[in-house]
Amino acid sequence: MENLLLNIKDLKVSIEEKEILRGLDLSINEGEVHVIMGPNGGGKSTLAYTLMGHPSYHIESGAIEFDSELINELRADERAKKGLFLSFQYPEEISGVTVEDFLRTAKASVTGEMQGIISFKKLIKEKMELLEMKEEYATRYLNVGFSGGEKKKNEILQMSILEPKLAILDETDSGLDVDAIRIVAEGVNKIRDNKRSILVITHYNKLLDYIEPDFVHILMDGKIVKSGGKELAMEIDEQGYENIRAKYAN
Amino acid sequence: MERKKTYVEDVSRTIYDIKNKFDYRFKTDKGLTPEIIKEISKEKNEPQWMTDFRLKSLEIYYSKPMPTWGVDLTDLDIDEIIAYIRPDADMKTTWEEVPEDIKDTFERLGIPQAERESLAGVGAQYDSEVVYHNIKQELVDQGVIYTDIETALVEYEDILKEYFMKLVPPTDHKFAALHGAVWSGGSFVYVPEGVNVDIPLQSYFRLNAPGAGQFEHTLIIVEKGAKLHFIEGCSAPVYNVNNLHAGCVELFIKEDATLRYSTIENWSRNMYNLNTKRALVDKNGTIEWVSGSFGSKVSMLYPMSILKGEGARSEFTGITFASTGQHLDTGTKVVHAAPHTTSTVNSKSISKNGGYAFYRGLLKVAPGAYGCKSSVSCESLMLDNISKSDTLPIIELNNDDIDIGHEAKIGRISDEAIFYLMSRGISEEEAKAMIVRGFVEPITKELPLEYAVELNNLINIELEGTIG
Ligand SMILES: Nc1ncnc2c1ncn2[C@@H]1O[C@H](COP(=O)(O)OP(=O)(O)OP(=O)(O)O)[C@@H](O)[C@H]1O
Ligand SMILES: [Mg+2]
Numbered sequence: 001m002e003n004l005l006l007n008i009k010d011l012k013v014s015i016e017e018k019e020i021l022r023g024l025d026l027s028i029n030e031g032e033v034h035v036i037m038g039p040n041g042g043g044k045s046t047l048a049y050t051l052m053g054h055p056s057y058h059i060e061s062g063a064i065e066f067d068s069e070l071i072n073e074l075r076a077d078e079r080a081k082k083g084l085f086l087s088f089q090y091p092e093e094i095s096g097v098t099v100e101d102f103l104r105t106a107k108a109s110v111t112g113e114m115q116g117i118i119s120f121k122k123l124i125k126e127k128m129e130l131l132e133m134k135e136e137y138a139t140r141y142l143n144v145g146f147s148g149g150e151k152k153k154n155e156i157l158q159m160s161i162l163e164p165k166l167a168i169l170d171e172t173d174s175g176l177d178v179d180a181i182r183i184v185a186e187g188v189n190k191i192r193d194n195k196r197s198i199l200v201i202t203h204y205n206k207l208l209d210y211i212e213p214d215f216v217h218i219l220m221d222g223k224i225v226k227s228g229g230k231e232l233a234m235e236i237d238e239q240g241y242e243n244i245r246a247k248y249a250n
Numbered sequence: 251m252e253r254k255k256t257y258v259e260d261v262s263r264t265i266y267d268i269k270n271k272f273d274y275r276f277k278t279d280k281g282l283t284p285e286i287i288k289e290i291s292k293e294k295n296e297p298q299w300m301t302d303f304r305l306k307s308l309e310i311y312y313s314k315p316m317p318t319w320g321v322d323l324t325d326l327d328i329d330e331i332i333a334y335i336r337p338d339a340d341m342k343t344t345w346e347e348v349p350e351d352i353k354d355t356f357e358r359l360g361i362p363q364a365e366r367e368s369l370a371g372v373g374a375q376y377d378s379e380v381v382y383h384n385i386k387q388e389l390v391d392q393g394v395i396y397t398d399i400e401t402a403l404v405e406y407e408d409i410l411k412e413y414f415m416k417l418v419p420p421t422d423h424k425f426a427a428l429h430g431a432v433w434s435g436g437s438f439v440y441v442p443e444g445v446n447v448d449i450p451l452q453s454y455f456r457l458n459a460p461g462a463g464q465f466e467h468t469l470i471i472v473e474k475g476a477k478l479h480f481i482e483g484c485s486a487p488v489y490n491v492n493n494l495h496a497g498c499v500e501l502f503i504k505e506d507a508t509l510r511y512s513t514i515e516n517w518s519r520n521m522y523n524l525n526t527k528r529a530l531v532d533k534n535g536t537i538e539w540v541s542g543s544f545g546s547k548v549s550m551l552y553p554m555s556i557l558k559g560e561g562a563r564s565e566f567t568g569i570t571f572a573s574t575g576q577h578l579d580t581g582t583k584v585v586h587a588a589p590h591t592t593s594t595v596n597s598k599s600i601s602k603n604g605g606y607a608f609y610r611g612l613l614k615v616a617p618g619a620y621g622c623k624s625s626v627s628c629e630s631l632m633l634d635n636i637s638k639s640d641t642l643p644i645i646e647l648n649n650d651d652i653d654i655g656h657e658a659k660i661g662r663i664s665d666e667a668i669f670y671l672m673s674r675g676i677s678e679e680e681a682k683a684m685i686v687r688g689f690v691e692p693i694t695k696e697l698p699l700e701y702a703v704e705l706n707n708l709i710n711i712e713l714e715g716t717i718g
Contacts, residue, residue: 052669052673053672053673054669055665055669056665075672075678076669076672076673077672077673077674077675077676077677077678077681079673080672080673080674080675080676081675085673086673088670088673091670092664092666092667092670094667094670094671094684094685094688095688095689095691096687096688096689096690096691096692097684097685097687097688097691102671102674102684103674105676105680105684106671106674106675106676109674109675109676109677109680110674110675141688158674162674162675
């Protein structure tokens with residue numbers, strides 16, 4: 001029996017009075033990997049931000065249920081505590097706050113208990129090794145002066161430490177070199193189990209060589225217009241969105 | 251979840267706000283007249299030249315207009331200020347001998363404990379006079395002098411004659427003249443050639459009396475190749491009358507010498523803090539200013555470095571935190587008067603709840619001062635829409651063989667950054683505090699440890715309840 005983890009029903013979202021998501025439906029069961037693809041400006045990041053609870057994105061109607069609870073009104077920190085995680089397309093730089101201090105505080109907020117410094121240092125070191133990140137990054141200021149790829153790896157580091165139930169990866173693969181894509185994918189696969197789910201937003205198939213998706217969806221003009229399996233991603237890769245647009249766009 | 255919405259104005263100030271009974275042995279009437287000045291000088295048993303100096307300063311004071319730039323001083327009525335209050339205590343060298351209530355005040359501020367744990371010497375001033383002074387014997391044995399100015403005037407009169415208000419003359423501006431007329435208390439430090447004072451000396455200034463002024467004078471001479479870290483702390487309980495602080499700091503850094511001068515000022519919000527600080531740096535000498543301005547109603551404070559000798563260096567690290575009803579006009583001035591001198595300025599300010607933080611800086615390079623280097627960075631962070639921040643860095647270059655970097659940033663706390671942190675489970679309040687702490691981190695790490703901790707607590711408390 002499969003358990004529903006995320007259930008989005010007829011979601012309409014606007015930003016600055018402009019409607020971006022226009023009736024979006026999506027359900028993700030525990031343990032599943034879903035991929036969302038779609039043309040630029042289609043609303044993928046909007047969906048990701050809305051799921052995470054960004055205050056600028058207004059839910060006009062519809063429902064987001066996570067772990068059997070309606071979370072429309074929850075703040076971002078409350079959602080994180082419930083097990084949601086977003087790997088940002090453009091991670092913020094926070095000056096003066098080290099990766100390590102930040103992550104220790106974040107972990108404590110999510111789990112409700114502060115881990116000792118020594119054991120946390122060990123944990124972070126382990127996770128960084130897996131991601132082939134240099135140890136010194138732990139004591140650097142969060143994302144400050146990180147290269148594009150380093151920022152993305154740092155997102156995955158955060159994910160692997162916070163161990164969310166649902167991780168949304170917004171173009172985490174963009175800007176990564178081929179080796180880094182593999183390493184990041186391995187990082188993602190590590191937290192994947194039959195309880196945890198992943199929602200991958202991507203433009204490329206490369207990541208899907210490593211992370212086997214259960215479903216692929218096409219998000220266009222604020223709606224999921226087509227869903228399928230991995231073969232749908234292949235089709236897009238070869239043909240682009242024109243055919244789909246011709247069929248579904250309004 | 252319940253969120254704290256009430257903002258308690260001075261909650262962080264609890265330990266500072268405990269007022270003692272206003273006991274004194276002698277005080278002058280309010281206001282300023284030659285008679286009052288003579289009375290102060292007589293009360294202090296001063297040599298004639300000092301009495302004359304005071305009277306001359308008073309004349310200069312009368313002749314100068316109130317500054318009309320920067321801050322609003324219209325509420326400050328000097329005629330309402332009591333210029334001199336001798337506490338009911340003599341200067342002691344052990345805390346046991348200091349009267350109970352005064353001792354308790356300093357205990358609460360953690361001074362005796364800091365002395366035991368991490369300081370080489372301590373001076374404590376209460377209202378107009380120094381009530382405690384002590385320095386480690388091994389420093390005395392090396393010829394280090396640390397005492398109050400009054401004692402110095404008796405024991406080292408020649409040095410005082412040579413240096414006192416020579417760097418900041420009474421003609422400098424109205425409040426320097428006022429200081430020259432009514433100065434009292436403060437510290438005199440002399441570090442002989444080659445002596446390295448490796449743990450800091452600290453003077454703490456406490457103004458207890460309502461409606462009073464504090465005009466302490468600090469004179470530090472660091473001889474050739476010597477080294478010193480001096481910490482100055484200030485606080486006062488809050489009253490509903492205006493208090494005035496017009497201290498003066500004169501620092502002489504000789505060839506190859508280094509002085510770090512740290513100030514943490516947490517005056518109450520009825521205080522006008524109009525302080526003048528200046529350092530004269532000889533060849534290859536270094537002055538390091540570390541300055542934290544948190545309190546007062548109005549501040550005008552611009553520590554100045556005059557790099558007089560070739561290769562002299564100045565480093566300024568400052569943080570200003572302005573909240574409700576506070577207008578803090580702070581910054582620094584650097585004069586490159588010799589070739590190959592270098593300066594760095596790293597200033598940060600935070601304003602919240604209607605506070606106004608203004609950075610005012612001057613960088614001046616003399617015509618013959620070639621090959622100089624300067625880098626100035628000032629950043630302001632406003633935590634809400636009702637607070638203000640401005641920067642005015644003035645740069646005056648009189649030759650073009652100079653390497654100069656300048657950066658000024660004014661911004662509000664970023665909603666995207668808050669969201670990013672919140673998406674990792676961190677509450678909005680903690681996210682803001684984290685960003686603010688991160689913003690001041692480069693400064694905090696320069697502060698003496700106990701003050702760094704205090705600054706962080708201050709940030710936490712100040713941020714509580716700012717979330718609507
Ligand atoms: N903060 C904002 N203010 C105004 N418009 C916005 C904002 N955020 C998103 N939009 C608009 O919403 C639409 C969807 O943007 P979104 O970022 O969700 O697209 P996307 O599918 O993630 O695109 P990409 O593939 O380029 O990342 C775009 O037209 C965009 O301009
Ligand atoms: Mg996007």
